Amino acid sequence: MxxxxxxxxxxxxxxxxxxxxxxxxxxxxxxxxxxxxxxxxxxxxxxSKEALLEAVLKRRLVPLNRVRQERLEALRMAARQSGVRPPTEAVLRAFIEPTLAFRDSGAGAEAFLQLVGRAIAEPDDTIRNLFMQLMKPIFLLIYDTLGDALPELSDTERFWRLHFSLGALSHAMCLVGRFQILPQGVAPRPEADDLTKMLVNFLKVGMEAPCD
Amino acid sequence: MxxxxxxxxxxxxxxxxxxxxxxxxxxxxxxxxxxxxxxxxxxxxxxSKEALLEAVLKRRLVPLNRVRQERLEALRMAARQSGVRPPTEAVLRAFIEPTLAFRDSGAGAEAFLQLVGRAIAEPDDTIRNLFMQLMKPIFLLIYDTLGDALPELSDTERFWRLHFSLGALSHAMCLVGRFQILPQGVAPRPEADDLTKMLVNFLKVGMEAPCD
DNA sequence: GAATAAATCAAACGTTTGTTTTAATATGCG
DNA sequence: CGCATATTAAAACAAACGTTTGATTTATTC
The missing domain is CATH 1.10.10.60 (Homeodomain-like)
Incomplete structure (x- = not known):
């Protein structure tokens, strides 16, 4: 070589x-x-080309999801032992922080975030199924952990609020680095930490909002 | 014929x-x-094929954005005359309600929502530019109207919170009708009204959240 | 009813696609 | 060295793509 x-x-x-x-x-x-x-x-x-895509996704997504899984399970464990609910903000942060922090971890990382952010809405069945198969365990885990954090929330509300959150996250991931509409006075590219803070702060109150 | x-x-x-x-x-x-x-x-x-896509988008998006524009401008007008801020919830509702209500308006409407929900993350420059050109005016209008509703919010926070909201909305639009992961106890397909209520309720508190 | 315009049709264009095949080359090992 | 294995290289494959053409049919107008 x-x-x-x-x-x-x-x-x-x-x-x-x-x-x-x-x-x-x-x-x-x-x-x-x-x-x-x-x-x-x-x-x-x-x-094949599809197998290449699978390898591209797995290379980054498997380690990333392992980190998310460890953090979420640590939260559940700690909450169970201390007898209090895991804080909503901590649950969201366990999922989001590794994602956006990951952005600064290497050359192709930012491109990868765009790729994943788009995969969630992918029209092609093969690609979407591949992506969903990789994401399903972590999705169900955060769904359950959010149930621990917000037991008074109905299953349907929890499901949809989680999806709203995933939509906001994936949109933020796609947007990073490629802005189309920038009103005056807006910083073009926030640091990953600041973006995480804004997003978690935004989602937390939405998650905890009263149902009516 | x-x-x-x-x-x-x-x-x-x-x-x-x-x-x-x-x-x-x-x-x-x-x-x-x-x-x-x-x-x-x-x-x-x-x-051409691209011109066909443009026609497909414009056929529904132009009337839809006209409704959104009228509702947003009516809100600004009423607020200016009465001297109070437009309510955040009303601003969000002016944008979201026509979108999701639109879902039940005809045969292809639901498919169209998926199409638009995906266009926002489209990798192809031509398509994304075409979509952005159609959406830019209404995007800037809701950005300004949110500024009326939440004058204490910084431009950057307002910009990103709006994008989080658009991400949540587009994700909800794509998801309607094609679920991949359904935990037990979750209604598979909420009515447009219910989905709107959940989404607006979720986004409102996020928009109004204190910055720290 | 002839003349003009609008619409439809079958057929082929040149390109690009993912894949496959076959040959050449580098590498490791006894 | 010589053999075997792993990797690269070049060429060709059929299939599908958007587009274009020129003839034909249908509709409109005078």
Missing amino acids: SQPDTKQRLLDAAECLFAAEGFHSTSLRAITGKAEANLAAVKYHFG | SQPDTKQRLLDAAECLFAAEGFHSTSLRAITGKAEANLAAVKYHFG
Whole structure:
């Protein structure tokens, strides 16, 4: 090998291009071109274009979800032992903080956030199912943990408020770095910490709002 | 003409397919096949595939945004005359209520909501620019009206809270009708009224939350 | 009813797509 | 060295894409 792992270069290039152009609009020729690899390299190392997408998603999403899972389960554990409810804000933070902090963790990370933020609304069944399969466990865990934090909330309200929150998060993830409409007086690119603070602060009160 | 307007049938078919499969994944052959029209009909009536998308978007989005604009401007007017701030909830409702109520207005309306809910995160520049051009005026108007309602809020906070809200709304729009993860005890498809109430209720407190 | 315009049609265009095949090259090991 | 395995390279594949063409049918106008 001349350069670091072709496999790695393909993952990096695919992540970047999938995020910028979308999965279907990105050709294997564009990916292998950017990665300075041969066209057949994708088939050789991954098997297919879809398998490449799966690898791109898993590379970052599995560790990220593991962190989220650990933080959420630690919250449940601590709450159960001390006999008090986990604070809503802590539950939201356990899910959101790793996501947006992740943004500054490396070169392709920001692109990856766009990719994931868009995957949640993906029209293609194969892609959405792949993404949902990766997200379902953590989704159900935060749903349950929010139930611990807000036991008086009905299942339906909790479900929809969680989805409103996921929508706000994914939208924030997509928006980071690509603004289309910027009114005067608005900082173009907040720090990850500030964005997390704003988002958690916004969602917390929504989650805890009385139902009527 | 054998059937009602080919142009109309093309719009309906395209709306449905764009929503279900996405713009790039929908072929002109699929559209003209569903519309029972000739392949060249799109070129003849609209000029191109992109122009067809523009027509699909404008057909519903222009009237919808007109309603939103009227309601928002009526709020500003009433507030200015009475000397009190427009209520945050009313501002949100002016924007959201027409959207979700629209869902029950016709056959393709629900599909259209998915299409629009996804367009906001669209990777393709041409599509996103087209959508943004249609949405920019109403976006700036609600941004200003929220400024009337919440003058103590900083521009940056107001901007991001608005985006969180748009994310929640677009996510709710995409989700309507296609659930992937349904915990027990959750109603699968709330009425538009109920969904609006939940969403507005959720966003209102987030908008009005203290900054720290 | 002839002449003009509007609409539809089947067929083919050149390109690009993901995939596959076959050959060449580098690498590791005894 | 020589063999075997892993990787890269180049070329070709059929299929699908949006677009275009030129002929034909339908509708409108004088």
